[in-house]
Every structure is written in C-alpha cells, then in structure tokens.
Amino acid sequence: MPYKKMSYTFGELVIGWEEEEVVYLDFGHDMARLQKYLDPAAYYEAPLPGFLADALDAYEQGQPEALNTIPCRLEVTAFQHRVLEALRLIPFGETASYGQLARMIGSDKAARAVGGALNRNPIALIYPCHRVIGASGKMTGFASGIAHKEALLAHELGEKN
Numbered sequence: 001m002p003y004k005k006m007s008y009t010f011g012e013l014v015i016g017w018e019e020e021e022v023v024y025l026d027f028g029h030d031m032a033r034l035q036k037y038l039d040p041a042a043y044y045e046a047p048l049p050g051f052l053a054d055a056l057d058a059y060e061q062g063q064p065e066a067l068n069t070i071p072c073r074l075e076v077t078a079f080q081h082r083v084l085e086a087l088r089l090i091p092f093g094e095t096a097s098y099g100q101l102a103r104m105i106g107s108d109k110a111a112r113a114v115g116g117a118l119n120r121n122p123i124a125l126i127y128p129c130h131r132v133i134g135a136s137g138k139m140t141g142f143a144s145g146i147a148h149k150e151a152l153l154a155h156e157l158g159e160k161n
Helices: 029-037 049-062 066-067 078-087 098-104 111-119 146-154
Strands: 004-008 009-018 023-028
Touching: 009 049, 009 078, 009 146, 029 049, 049 066, 078 098, 078 111
Parallel strands: none
Antiparallel strands: 004 009, 009 023
C-alpha cells in the first residue's frame, strides 16, 4: 500500500491509500501509528495522487468542502462508523462535545465510547476528530497533541498559526 508524508501550514500528515481510496490519514510523521493500522511489510512511500493533492491543497486554502471529494474506506466497527460519519456533520471551524456527538448518533450516554472511537480514527482530518472538545469547552484528547488540535481549529477559522 502506498503512503506519503506531507507538510501543510496546518500540520504534517501521513496518508495511506489503496487504488482511489484513502485508508489512513494521521497527523505528524509518527510511523509507529501507521504501523498500528497497516502491515509495515505491505506499504511503501509513493507520490501523492493528484486527486488527493488537489483536495488537501484546497483545504489548506480554506475550502473545507474539498475534503468531501476524497473517497475513503473505513475498516472500523459499526459503532465507530456511526461516530466517524457524525463527525462530518460538525461544520468547518465549529466544535461539539463528546456528549453532543453521542447524542448525534442516538446514544445519549455514550460519550466515553465516542471518545474511544475517536481515538481509533484511522482517517483524521477527513473525519475531523479535532472538532470534538470536552463538555466544559476545553481542548481534550488528541493523539498528536492539544497544540495541534488548536492549530487545526485556528486554520479552519482563518487565524494565523
């Protein structure tokens, strides 16, 4: 499976794809996390396909709808799939709490389970877990760090990082 490390103003990404579908996208260049999802013997670095480069460049330029053009393949449980799809309903530049996200999927008391599903999100940014915050409004739980979460939200609001 091909992958590529890319740097953008909103952060560094590692992107893995098969054919025309993204199967992995995470922040930072931490290859250990990639290896958690993909067999190291089965992936290799390759140039980013044009459709991915174009969509990510457009996102970087403030066009969030470009991410919706990227085909993805989620290999997750049914619950995780519901959570990740609900993430895409949170508008660009806005946030929701874990509890609000749980209510969005019809599981009012599943805030902790929602957090667990987000922790295992294999396609960050496209499934924007950085838009989920604690009930108090505080930035919480982000694999690549709270500073990165804040930088992504600032990017979405058009603020300089």
